[in-house]
Amino acid sequence: MRMPFPAHSAGHWVRWFLIGCLLSPLVAVAGAYGDSDPAGDPVANGWGTRIKDIASVAGVRSNQLVGYGLVVGLNGTGDKTNTTQFTAQSVQNMLRQLGVAIPADARIRPENVAAVLVTATLPPFAKQGQTIDVTVSSIGNAESVRGGVLLMTPLKAGDGQIYALAQGNLVVGGFGARGADGSKITVNHPSAGRIPNGATVERAVAGPFADGGDLVLQFQDPDFTTAQRVADAINQRLGPGQAEPLDAASVRVLAPDDVGERVGFVALIENLRVEPADAPARVIINSRTGTVVIGQHVVVLPAAVSHGNLIVTISENPVVSQPAPFSDGVTVMGSDSQIEIQQEDRMFLLKPGISLEEIVQAVNRVGAAPGDLVAILEALRKAGALRASLEVI
Secondary structure, eight states, X not given: OOOSSOGGGHHHHHHHHHHHHHHHHXXXXXXHHHHHOTTOOTTTTTOSEEGGGTEEETTOOOEEEEEEEEEEOOSSOSOOTTXXXXXXXXXXXXXXXXXXXXXXXXXXXXXXXXXXXXXXXXXXXXXXXXXXXXXXXXOSSOXXXXXXXXXXXXXXXXXXXXXXXXXXXXXXXXXXXEOTTSOEEEESOTTEEXXXXXXXXXXXXXXXXXXXXXXXXXXXXXXXXXXXXXXXXXXXXXXXXXXXXXXXXXXXXXXXXXXXXXXXXXXXXXXXXEOOOOOOOEEEEOTTTOOEEEOXXXXXXXXXXXXXXXXXXXXXXXXXXXXXXXXXXXXXXXXXXXXXXXXXXXXXXXXXXXXXXXXXXXXXXXXXXXXXXXXXXXXXXXXXXXXXXXXXX
């Protein structure tokens, strides 16, 4: 039988066929990225930020709940009667509601009871019967609520209506111990705790999502550039005129009126990726801890900074004044005070176009503490050499 090609070429063609099968997926992937994103757009490559991470739908929000309750079952660490009369009154009112007759002259010692405030967050679209977490905090002089049980507590919203009922065993991360001599030790905060899934939703909050009409996307950090980029991304995906920016904090989007279609529509929009605008040049200073955070866009103009460390040392040397022999004088103890002042002056130069890393290195070279760094930054801002806003938190 005559072969269509020489026998010695059969293996050659088989090898080339296998190599082609192995390389074709790589070529296809490279071609797909090259055709769809020749310029290396990070948004097209999936490197951008999802809209759901920077914006939310207007009206879709959580609600805060609060209620007053009692925690019982404490081991003598509850409220003391001499300072928290309302705890005893609350216990009496609760017992009367349960049908227990309380004599008028009865004295209740609520050492095993603590008056607490119960707080919770009602998430959007929460339905009746769902459970939410609650936080329990003592408002009296209870030493600890560890091991306590929260009695049924109605939780109200800002409109005064009851939206959930809370009850259950507390989970407390802190603890305390007291000795017979009055010494005590406390770890974390034993006067507050949480109850996972401790409240049951009794009423749903009506929202505007199902009412139809346009949707408004609200940004966490208002920025005109971000608003325009989000509107452009939506129009590119859904068609021109589908979205328009209203201001730096919101974008209006045309949406279907049917509830089922609106859910899928929002799911499509919130997974679109955009590249948010760069954060403005900003320096954040925590006045309590001395923490200083400098943004990457902070620019420092040429400036010379002189930083001085003033060290004051005061030493006391005891001196004994001894009277002469056979005199009526007495020995007197005195002191010799010596005060020494040392000042270290150091100067460093900030050149134009200096980077954030160079700023930190220059400040560290002069041994500036966080408080000194704050003073240096404020002085640079006043001199016009720091092109950034200073925010103290």
